Each structure stands twice: as C-alpha cells, then as structure tokens.
Amino acid sequence: TDSGLGNAEQQSLNIRVLKTYLRPEDGSRVCKRLRNNSMIPGILFGGDPTSNVLSSDSSSKLLLKTPWPELQRELDRYHRRFESRVYDLTVYEDESDTEGTVHRVVPSSVQRHPVQGSIYCANFLRYHAGRPLKIPLTFINMEESSALKRDGYIIPVKKYIECFVEEGVPIPDVLEVECTGLKLKDVIRIDRLIFPDGVKPIDTLDLSNFVIGPVRGGRGASTAIDGDGNE
Numbered sequence: 001t002d003s004g005l006g007n008a009e010q011q012s013l014n015i016r017v018l019k020t021y022l023r024p025e026d027g028s029r030v031c032k033r034l035r036n037n038s039m040i041p042g043i044l045f046g047g048d049p050t051s052n053v054l055s056s057d058s059s060s061k062l063l064l065k066t067p068w069p070e071l072q073r074e075l076d077r078y079h080r081r082f083e084s085r086v087y088d089l090t091v092y093e094d095e096s097d098t099e100g101t102v103h104r105v106v107p108s109s110v111q112r113h114p115v116q117g118s119i120y121c122a123n124f125l126r127y128h129a130g131r132p133l134k135i136p137l138t139f140i141n142m143e144e145s146s147a148l149k150r151d152g153y154i155i156p157v158k159k160y161i162e163c164f165v166e167e168g169v170p171i172p173d174v175l176e177v178e179c180t181g182l183k184l185k186d187v188i189r190i191d192r193l194i195f196p197d198g199v200k201p202i203d204t205l206d207l208s209n210f211v212i213g214p215v216r217g218g219r220g221a222s223t224a225i226d227g228d229g230n231e
Contacts, residue, residue, distance in 0.1 A: 004073055010088055014170045019090045020066040039065040040119055044103060046126040053126060066122050083107045084134050086127050086171050129167040132202045134160045138174040145182035152184055152217030162202045169198030177212055188212040
C-alpha cells in the first residue's frame, strides 16, 4: 500500500500525507545524532491566516525530525518536483502520540549533502491558497512538431512558473506546455501553457516577456517539413 495517500478529500485535491515528530533540541551535534538514526532534522515555519498562525509569532516555528523513509518515499516518486508539492504534514509530539496535529505545507529549503546527495535537512513552509506555488513545466505533443521529431530540442529558460491555486482546486503536479506545430527557431511563450481551471500565474509575472525557451536543432530539424507542407 502507498502510505503517502491521504483520505478521499486529500486525494481529490492531489495532496499527499507525511508524518514527522517534534524535536526538543537544536544544534549541530543533536542533528548529526538524528541523521545517524535515520531522522532528518528540519523546521516548520511560516504563517497561515486560515489557522490564525502568524509568522511573526515565535510559537509558529516548530523544530522537527522526519523519518527518512517518509522523505525517501516521496523523493522516489517525485524527485526534484518534491519541493513543488503540497502535503498534509502530521506533527506528533513523540512516538507515543497517536493523534498529532495536521499542517498543510510545502517542502522548503530542502538541503542535500554536497557530496553524497542525500537530504540532511528538510524544512516545511505552511501553505494556504493565497501562497504562490512553483509548479514545474512539462512538454506535451512533442511528436506533433516536425522540428522536434527530427533532432530538434527545446532549451528551457524557465522550468517552473509561480501560480496561485484557488481553494478547493486540485493542485497540479506540473503544467503542460503544448508543442504541436513548433518549428525551428520558434520561441515558446506563455500562450502555449495550459492552465487548469482555478490555476493562474501570479499577478507580478510579466507575461509579455515570459519566455519558456527557444527551439533549436541540427540539420535534421532545419530541413524538417513545416506545418504547411513546405521544407
């Protein structure tokens, strides 16, 4: 069974679940001991107006220790997209606590060991519908582009876009970029991005200058037949 699956409501919103525990102490020695016991140190921070939690209140910051298998499960499934997902994080007082307190969060400032690549710090930021999310981009229908079919490629200038997701709307894992009909030297812009209902880019984004990336390629792409049947 997938222990990251939540209840029916959480699944309908594409929100998975994680569990973690409070840690009473901070400091590098304590954190090293935790890691040696497969517990990853971190903090929960940020405000949430829907729960009357103020980021300026010192009690809003919680010291956490998250079991490594919890993080490994999500990293195996989502890789680098892990930090773009929303989770319901249950924080338990200790191992004897059977209820815990649920916080809606997004992983933030996840730090990896510079050599081993393993996570050695996992922080979580409280999430609510008014907080922007960095949603990764993915390219679809690349086979419908004559240039991309014949050794053309996209140089992604932007790999994600910051969006607001309305309350009650499923949170997308990715946003799709439509590639049908792309030709060599085309520049992919915002008009090829498919936004689901209830998902929109943040207001401060300059949509007129938002470039996802250009189409480049070698000889094969340059001689590809265009959409009008010309070479």
